[in-house]
Amino acid sequence: MTAAFRDPACSRTANLLGALALSLNDEMREATEAVTGGGGETSAALVSIGHAPACSIDFLARLLHRSHPGTVRLVDRLAAASLVERRAGADGRTVALHLTVVGEQLRRQVLAARQQVLERVVAAVPAEQQAAFAGVVESLLKTMRGSDFDRSYTICRLCDERTCSDCPMGD
Numbered sequence: 001m002t003a004a005f006r007d008p009a010c011s012r013t014a015n016l017l018g019a020l021a022l023s024l025n026d027e028m029r030e031a032t033e034a035v036t037g038g039g040g041e042t043s044a045a046l047v048s049i050g051h052a053p054a055c056s057i058d059f060l061a062r063l064l065h066r067s068h069p070g071t072v073r074l075v076d077r078l079a080a081a082s083l084v085e086r087r088a089g090a091d092g093r094t095v096a097l098h099l100t101v102v103g104e105q106l107r108r109q110v111l112a113a114r115q116q117v118l119e120r121v122v123a124a125v126p127a128e129q130q131a132a133f134a135g136v137v138e139s140l141l142k143t144m145r146g147s148d149f150d151r152s153y154t155i156c157r158l159c160d161e162r163t164c165s166d167c168p169m170g171d
Contacts, residue, residue, distance in 0.1 A: 031113040043110045044157045050107040054096040063153050111160040138168040145169050
């Protein structure tokens with residue numbers, strides 16, 4: 001039995017955290033899908049490609065936890081909608097993904113919709129508890145990041161890097 005299940009208060013907190021995480025995920029997905037009109041990982045793909053321009057389809061597939069063929073189909077849809085363009089990769093064998101001007105505009109709208117959901121929730125935390133709350137969230141994220149670079153990108157696949165000056169997912 002783990003320590004979490006020996007302490008009823010810890011178990012309750014863990015359960016509440018799970019409910020919060022699921023609720024936030026649902027609300028962010030609804031808000032971002034309303035912007036893109038596309039489901040699945042459309043929003044995360046746009047945000048990620050904008051954050052890591054010239055990334056490969058393989059990198060995007062790992063980041064989104066999708067198969068390579070599934071990611072190719074996603075990129076095909078984004079390209080057909082004039083949101084993403086493929087360019088020659090550095091090694092000549094890969095394709096480098098870049099957002100178009102329209103894709104970057106949609107990316108900004110996705111990030112704004114996500115931020116609106118999150119700021120509404122965080123605003124419920126009393127002002128005098130905001131710094132402590134931020135510290136708790138950073139500590140929790142640091143336990144999630146793991147040791148590989150892709151894991152950090154996966155966790156931050158919908159993040160707006162402009163609002164996170166000292167990202168806890170880095171070193």
